[in-house]
Amino acid sequence: MPGVIEIQSVDQFLTIVRDTPETKFVALNFHAPWAEPCRQMNEVFKMLATSRTDDQIMFLSIDVEDDLHEISEMFEVATIPHFVFLKGGSKVVSHVKGADPKELGAAIAKLDTAGGSSIPPQQTTTAPPVATANGQTSGQETEEVEEDINTRLGKLVKAAPVMLFMKGTPAAPQCGFSRQLVALLREKGVRYGFFNILADDEVRQGLKAFSDWPTYPQLYLDGNLVGGLDIVKEEFENDPGFMSEKTVA
Numbered sequence: 564m565p566g567v568i569e570i571q572s573v574d575q576f577l578t579i580v581r582d583t584p585e586t587k588f589v590a591l592n593f594h595a596p597w598a599e600p601c602r603q604m605n606e607v608f609k610m611l612a613t614s615r616t617d618d619q620i621m622f623l624s625i626d627v628e629d630d631l632h633e634i635s636e637m638f639e640v641a642t643i644p645h646f647v648f649l650k651g652g653s654k655v656v657s658h659v660k661g662a663d664p665k666e667l668g669a670a671i672a673k674l675d676t677a678g679g680s681s682i683p684p685q686q687t688t689t690a691p692p693v694a695t696a697n698g699q700t701s702g703q704e705t706e707e708v709e710e711d712i713n714t715r716l717g718k719l720v721k722a723a724p725v726m727l728f729m730k731g732t733p734a735a736p737q738c739g740f741s742r743q744l745v746a747l748l749r750e751k752g753v754r755y756g757f758f759n760i761l762a763d764d765e766v767r768q769g770l771k772a773f774s775d776w777p778t779y780p781q782l783y784l785d786g787n788l789v790g791g792l793d794i795v796k797e798e799f800e801n802d803p804g805f806m807s808e809k810t811v812a
C-alpha cells in the first residue's frame with residue numbers, strides 16, 4: 564500500500580485529485596511542523612493509511628508551511644490540524660478539525676461504510692478548529708460538543724508559541740494591517756501559527772472581549788496578548804531581539 568503521499572506542489576495535488584475515480588476517496592491532512600498536536604495526528608494519519616489493505620482512500624499530507632497556500636485556501640483551512648475528506652477528488656464529504664484521533668478514525672470508517680455509492684450528505688464536524696484540542700473525546704459525530712467559547716479561545720491563543728489572529732491568511736491577507744504584520748514577522752524570521760478570523764465570526768467577536776482588544780491583527784506570545792500591529796512594531800523598535808527565540812534557526 565502506498566501509505567501517505569507528501570504533497571510537494573499544487574500541480575502534484577491537482578493532478579492527483581483530477582485522476583481520482585468517482586468511486587474513491589481522498590483524505591487530506593493539513594499540518595505544520597511548529598504545531599505539537601500535528602505531530603501526534605500525523606502519526607495517527609500515517610497509521611490509518613499504512614494499516615489499510617485496499618486503495619479505496621488516498622492519504623495526502625499537506626504541510627501548510629510549504630508553498631501550498633492555494634490548497635489550504637481551497638478548503639478554507641484556518642488552523643491546524645485540519646483533515647478534509649473528498650469523494651472522487653473534488654466533492655468535500657467532511658472535515659475534522661482539531662487533534663482528536665478518535666474523530667479522525669471515525670471519519671475514515673464512515674468513508675469505508677459509504678463504500679463509494681451511498682455517501683452521506685456533506686457535513687462538517689462541530690469540533691473547534693483548535694490546534695491544541697488534544698484529548699477531546701467527542702467521538703460520535705452526532706454528539707455535538709458545544710465547547711464554551713472562552714475555553715476554545717484559551718486553547719486557540721496557545722495553539723502555537725506565537726499565534727497571529729489575522730484577516731485572511733499569511734499568503735493572502737485581507738487587510739492592510741494584517742498584511743503589514745505578516746511582512747514584519749517574515750522579515751524578522753518569526754515562526755508563527757495563524758487563525759483567519761474572517762472564517763469564524765464567533766472567534767472574531769469573542770476574542771475581542773476575551774482579550775479586551777477591539778481590532779485585528781492580534782499577536783499572542785505563549786498565550787499572552789502582545790497587541791496589534793502598532794504595539795508589535797514598537798516592541799521590535801524598542802528591543803531588536805524581541806521574539807528572537809521564536810525565529811527560524
Ligand SMILES: N[C@@H](CCC(=O)N[C@@H](CS)C(=O)NCC(=O)O)C(=O)O
Pocket residue numbers: 730738740767777778779780790791792793794
Ligand atoms: N492600529 C491598529 C489597526 C488595526 C485595526 O484598526 N483593525 C480594524 C480594521 S482591519 C479591525 O480589526 N476592526 C475590527 C473588526 O474588523 O472586527 C493595530 O495596530 O493593529
